[in-house]
Each structure stands twice: as C-alpha cells, then as structure tokens.
Amino acid sequence: MRGSIFIETLKQTWKQMLYWGLGLASMGLLIVLMVPVFDMQQMSELLKNLPPIMLAMIGVGKDLDLFATAEGFVAIGFFGKFALIFAVYPVVMGMRITANDEDDGIMDMVLSLPVQRAWVILERFAAYTVTIIGVVAMIYIGMSVGVAFSSVELNMPALAAVIIMLIPVLTFVMAFTMLTATIVRRRQVAFGIITAFVVASFMIQTVGAMAEGTFAEPIGWISFFTYYNAGHILANGLTATHIVSLLALSLVLIGLSIQRFEQRNIGI
Amino acid sequence: MNGVIVQDTLRTNWKQTVYWGFGMGILGLYLVAIASSSEIMASYGPLLESLPPAMLNVIGISDVRMFTTTEGMISSGFVTYAMLMLSVYAVTIGLNITTNEEEDGILDIVLSLPITRTQVITEKLIAFALLSLGVIALCIIFPLIGVAIFNVEVNIGKVILSILTVYPGILLIMGVTSLIGTVARRRLTTIGLSAGFIMASYFINFLGNAASESFAATLQQFSFFYYTNGETVILDTFNPLTSIVLIIVASIFAGLSVMMFNRRDIGL
Numbered sequence: 001m002r003g004s005i006f007i008e009t010l011k012q013t014w015k016q017m018l019y020w021g022l023g024l025a026s027m028g029l030l031i032v033l034m035v036p037v038f039d040m041q042q043m044s045e046l047l048k049n050l051p052p053i054m055l056a057m058i059g060v061g062k063d064l065d066l067f068a069t070a071e072g073f074v075a076i077g078f079f080g081k082f083a084l085i086f087a088v089y090p091v092v093m094g095m096r097i098t099a100n101d102e103d104d105g106i107m108d109m110v111l112s113l114p115v116q117r118a119w120v121i122l123e124r125f126a127a128y129t130v131t132i133i134g135v136v137a138m139i140y141i142g143m144s145v146g147v148a149f150s151s152v153e154l155n156m157p158a159l160a161a162v163i164i165m166l167i168p169v170l171t172f173v174m175a176f177t178m179l180t181a182t183i184v185r186r187r188q189v190a191f192g193i194i195t196a197f198v199v200a201s202f203m204i205q206t207v208g209a210m211a212e213g214t215f216a217e218p219i220g221w222i223s224f225f226t227y228y229n230a231g232h233i234l235a236n237g238l239t240a241t242h243i244v245s246l247l248a249l250s251l252v253l254i255g256l257s258i259q260r261f262e263q264r265n266i267g268i
Numbered sequence: 269m270n271g272v273i274v275q276d277t278l279r280t281n282w283k284q285t286v287y288w289g290f291g292m293g294i295l296g297l298y299l300v301a302i303a304s305s306s307e308i309m310a311s312y313g314p315l316l317e318s319l320p321p322a323m324l325n326v327i328g329i330s331d332v333r334m335f336t337t338t339e340g341m342i343s344s345g346f347v348t349y350a351m352l353m354l355s356v357y358a359v360t361i362g363l364n365i366t367t368n369e370e371e372d373g374i375l376d377i378v379l380s381l382p383i384t385r386t387q388v389i390t391e392k393l394i395a396f397a398l399l400s401l402g403v404i405a406l407c408i409i410f411p412l413i414g415v416a417i418f419n420v421e422v423n424i425g426k427v428i429l430s431i432l433t434v435y436p437g438i439l440l441i442m443g444v445t446s447l448i449g450t451v452a453r454r455r456l457t458t459i460g461l462s463a464g465f466i467m468a469s470y471f472i473n474f475l476g477n478a479a480s481e482s483f484a485a486t487l488q489q490f491s492f493f494y495y496t497n498g499e500t501v502i503l504d505t506f507n508p509l510t511s512i513v514l515i516i517v518a519s520i521f522a523g524l525s526v527m528m529f530n531r532r533d534i535g536l
C-alpha cells in the first residue's frame with residue numbers, strides 16, 4: 001500500500017526527531033535568553049565602522065545594521081557557526097534510507113515485500129524530510145519560547161527566514177548522503193565519503209570568506225554552505241534562486257539514487 | 269598472546285586513518301596556501317591591530333596575533349575547526365571498540381577466543397589511540413609540506429604544537445563514546461549520546477566566547493573545545509597541564525568502559 005513505508009518510517013523516527021529537535025531547540029532557547037549578556041550588545045556602533053573584509057570574515061556582507069541587532073548576532077553567531085552541527089542530522093537520516101538496512105543485511109527482506117524499490121527510497125526520503133521540517137520547527141519554537149520568557153526583542157519573522165533556509169540545505173545533504181549510500185553500499189565507506197564532502201564544503205566556505213580577493217573566494221562558491229549565509233538571509237530575506245537550486249539539485253540526486261538502487265544487486 | 273588485538277586492529281583500520289589524515293591534511297595544506305598570501309596578511313594586520321580587545325572577542329579572535337601571524341592564521345583557520353571535524357572520527361573509532369561488533373552480533377564470537385574482555389577492550393583502545401596519533405601526524409605533515417612549497421615564514425614549532433593540542437580531545441571523545449557504547453550497547457543510541465556530548469561542549473564553548481563577562485565564561489572551562497583549539501600555543505599561554513588533564517580524564521572514561529564491559533552480558 002502506498003504510504004505505508006512513509007508512515008512506518010515516521011513511526012520509527014519520531015523519537016529521534018524529538019531528541020534532536022529538543023536538543024537544538026534548547027540551544028536556541030539558551031541563546032535567546034543570553035542575548036542581554038553577549039558582548040555584542042556593547043559593540044553595535046563599533047561594528048558599523050568595520051571595513052568590508054572584516055564583514056566578509058564574520059559572514060555579514062555589507063548590511064551591517066542587522067548584524068548590530070540581537071537577531072543579527074543570533075543568526076550569524078548561532079546559525080552561522082553551527083551549520084556544521086546542523087548537517088549531522090540529515091547525514092544520520094540519509095544513512096537510514098538504504099545504507100543501514102543493507103549493511104545490517106535486512107534490505108533484501110524489506111524488498112521481498114510487494115513494494116517497488118523506487119517507492120522505498122521515495123517514501124523514506126519523504127518521511128525523513130518531514131522529520132527535518134519537524135526539527136527545524138522545534139528550533140523556531142525554542143527561540144520563540146525564549147523570546148516569550150525574556151525581555152529580549154527579536155525580529156522573529158527575519159529569524160524565521162534563516163531557520164526556514166535550513167530545510168532545503170539539510171534536504172540537499174540528506175539527498176547527497178542517500179546517493180552516496182546507494183552507490184557505495186557499505187555504511188562505513190558511505191559515511192566516510194559524506195563526512196569528507198560536508199567537512200570540505202564547510203572549510204571551503206569558511207576559508208573563502210576569510211580570504212576575500214584571493215583564489216579561495218571563487219572556490220567558496222562551490223560549497224553548499226555558501227548558500228546558507230545567515231547574515232545575507234537576515235539582510236535580504238530568502239533568495240528564491242538558492243532555494244530552488246538546492247531543491248532542484250536534491251531532486252536530481254533523488255533521481256540518480258533511484259536509478260542506481262534499481263539497477264544493482266542488494267547486499268545481503 | 270598479548271598485543272595480537274592491537275596488531276589486528278591496526279591492520280584492519282589503517283586505511284581509515286590514512287583517509288582521515290589525508291583529508292584533514294589537505295585542508296591544512298589549503299589553509300597554508302591561503303596564509304602564504306601576503307595580501308591577506310597585509311589586509312588583516314593593520315585592521316585588527318586597530319580594534320579593541322572586546323571587539324576581537326566578539327568576532328571570535330581573542331588576540332590580534334591569531335590573524336596577524338602565519339601560525340596564528342593556520343591555527344584559527346584550521347586547528348579550531350579540526351577539533352570539531354575530528355570529533356566525527358573520534359566517535360567512529362569509539363564505536364569500533366565494542367559497539368559495532370556487538371551490534372553486528374559477532375562480539376560473542378570474538379570473546380569465545382582465549383582472551384579476556386579486559387584484553388580485548390584495552391588493546392583496542394591502545395590501537396585506536398595509536399591510529400588517531402597517525403591522523404594527527406598527517407595533519408601536521410601536510411601543512412608542513414605547504415610551508416615548504418609556498419616558502420612561508422612560520423614558527424613551525426608552534427604550528428606542530430597547536431595541531432597536537434587536538435589529540436587529547438580525540439582521546440577524550442573516543443573514551444566517552446567507548447563508555448557510552450559499553451553502557452548503552454546500541455549503535456544508534458551511542459551515536460546520539462556522543463553527538464549530544466560534542467554538541468553540548470561546542471555550544472558551551474561558543475557561549476563562553478560570546479558572553480565573556482557572564483557565568484558562561486566559567487562554564488566554558490568545562491568544554492574540551494576550550495583546551496583544544498591551539499590558540500594558547502600561538503599566544504604563548506599554553507599550559508601542558510590542561511592537555512595532561514584531558515588525557516587523564518580520557519583514561520578515566522576508558523577505564524570505566526573496561527569496568528562496565530566486564531560486568532554485563534554481551535548482545536547476540
């Protein structure tokens with residue numbers, strides 16, 4: 001029956017979603033509660049005099065007014081610095097789509113049921129995407145609770161854009177993980193490759209921002225983290241081309257995963 | 269025979285060490301290439317020297333020397349992130365102590381051999397400690413190759429020592445993961461709890477940096493990231509005692525995991 005794998009996957013994953021969501025939401029809550037004691041609060045005027053190279057290093061771009069606000073610091077300090085941490089969740093979930101079952105030798109049992117391989121991948125991917133949305137929603141709720149219980153005034157709609165942008169980025173990471181797992185089969189190898197991909201992307205983006213004007217800057221554009229620039233999103237809102245590009249790339253990766261998974265033998 | 273598990277573990281896991289060391293080393297080499305750019309150093313130097321210390325703290329630089337010297341640039345751009353990235357490696361090797369074999373249902377076969385449980389876990393811990401030292405060695409070698417290729421003037425001793433400060437952190441995470449694995453048994457639970465430990469430590473360190481005048485700065489001293497970023501080496505405030513304490517704490521976790529492993533049934 002269509003949708004049964006989707007529902008079963010959600011049943012098996014809702015606890016993990018809750019744990020991850022609560023953990024990250026607690027961080028968001030604490031960040032908001034601690035805004036009044038951040039050093040940043042005394043620095044707004046000074047920041048306005050910073051030259052472009054320094055702004056690039058911080059990840060702010062040229063729109064400094066927003067960075068001098070509480071939500072600016074939360075967005076750039078928290079969402080910018082924790083991008084690598086956020087990427088762990090879609091990697092863990094992406095490994096569950098095929099790699100874990102195949103490595104445990106139970107994928108052949110799953111596929112002995114009257115379900116098509118393509119639907120196994122599609123329904124699992126859809127279910128884990130729902131959990132990503134759940135985790136992201138919990139981060140937003142955590143921060144909103146923090147705002148409600150403190151005297152901090154945060155522009156939550158602006159922060160919501162930064163939080164929402166996590167969804168296409170994390171979905172892309174999960175799709176890449178899934179494709180890697182369907183190609184290499186073995187969990188440890190897939191995990192190694194995806195870790196290298198995420199880590200290299202993060203370093204390329206970080207160094208690219210630090211070394212504005214050198215060869216590292218254009219190289220930085222190949223990193224998917226470049227399209228999760230919290231400062232830029234806060235200043236200019238969501239960029240439709242970034243979202244569409246990431247989602248389109250995810251669709252391509254899903255298509256390739258299905259093609260690869262349908263054409264090969266299953267490890268037992 | 270004593271040492272046989274060490275040898276076997278080294279033989280079966282050396283490739284993973286080479287991949288990680290190679291990958292991280294290449295990132296270090298990339299950073300040296302960036303740091304070799306006189307334009308970058310010239311643009312950061314006068315700018316940072318003009319900023320007050322509080323401002324530097326806000327943007328994550330505790331001292332101007334972190335960006336005006338080549339070794340400081342390498343440390344702040346590579347070593348700081350290397351600890352976070354190598355945390356993934358440390359969890360991976362921590363899982364290899366007992367959890368992976370137990371989850372795969374082969375640990376009972378291993379323990380049916382004429383070896384004690386203490387010998388199994390202790391020798392594996394020693395072997396993975398040696399392998400992680402190999403990763404650190406490669407992390408040092410590649411940047412040094414970069415120093416030679418790009419003819420960079422740098423205090424090599426400081427670069428080596430700042431990268432070495434990461435090693436106790438890896439041992440600590442490996443010990444924590446091993447202990448969690450022997451208590452929780454299940455792989456996914458162990459990964460989740462270890463990831464939680466790393467994320468909490470990273471978060472505490474972030475809060476301490478962002479709010480240097482609050483209790484967060486005190487709390488920061490409980491985060492292992494505080495002691496493993498190489499910054500103290502560059503600033504000549506490195507205290508070897510902190511690394512020794514980290515290694516002792518890692519040894520305590522390792523000892524506890526031996527104790528827990530000796531006291532319980534093995535999952536089949």
